[in-house]
Amino acid sequence: MQKTNLKEIAKTLGFSVATVSKALNGYSDVSEKTKKLVLDLAEELNYTPNSFAVNLRTKESKTIGVIIPTMVHYFFSNIIDSILKDCEERGYMVIIMQSNENYELEKKQVDLLLSKGVDGILISLSNKTRDTSHLKKIINSGIPLILFDKIDKNIKCSKIINDDRKAAYNAVCHLIKNGNKRIAHFRGALNPQNSIDRFLGYKKALTDNNIEYDPSLVYECKNNNRDDFVEGAELAKQLMIDHKDNVDAIFTVNDLISIGTLNYFNRNNIKVPEEIELFGFSNWFMTNVTTPSISSVEQNANKIGKKAAEILFKELEQKANEEEILYETHIIETELIFRDSTSNKIK
Known part of the structure; x- marks a missing residue:
């Protein structure tokens, strides 16, 4: 008709x-x-x-912009899934953009979303984002900004995060309770806040358990996501060259690094967990199907996405009612998932 x-x-x-x-x-x-x-x-x-006419009248585009470092990532795909569901229920379209951990691309994507007149923007920052002028541009435009997972603490906006420091602390304490004292850490790049917090949690777990921190057991990953599997194997190889007979366990910044590490050990007949224990971070679905399966930190990505959307729409409503927007920081609880890569008993 x-x-x-x-x-x-x-x-x-x-x-x-x-x-x-x-x-x-x-x-x-x-x-x-x-x-x-x-x-x-x-x-x-x-x-x-006519949606265009309605949008002109209401000064709303009914469109939300989302920028993530990568789409080929179990954690981020679950966040996006929750954001999409919430936005669709409210009659909003979502523009999803991928920064590829590239700061310059992230800036261009922010400018593009602003030019499209989106009503709000949700961002998980790239590992290389140091200058935050593009984020301030969003705020100065009067458009609600929500940061999630990888954030900048100095930006005045709402944030949805895990307590990465606490999660890392608990994971490493578990390894210590299993009897491990020489625990290596394959950490993320130096810049992202979650990478920093996971390292600090690792370090505090050692000191709180009277284990001397040894910087030679900490290896920095480039954290390019797609290369993490390969880098995990390379770091495992280097660790064995440096500390083969003097390391008990490894705590990795993410699960792809863990999977790459496990792959190297399996190929070189290094038994996990008998010879070395392994604990990852993010609870990717792959950690449950590797041999052995990998213990990991569950970040509850769906809850992060749901809360990010919820706070964004709350701020949009406050803006429409000309109310003061009060920024919020929400911490989504994590949990430890114990699998076969750790002995899971006090030695």
């Missing part, structure tokens, strides 16, 4: 276009009888509003 427009509905009923428009939008100065006549005819004639 061919779609109609406001003028045709108004002409058919003998009303003005303004009256029809008010009836369709539920204005109180239009009688219930008139509203019913308009709504019934609109349904009969397959009328749908």
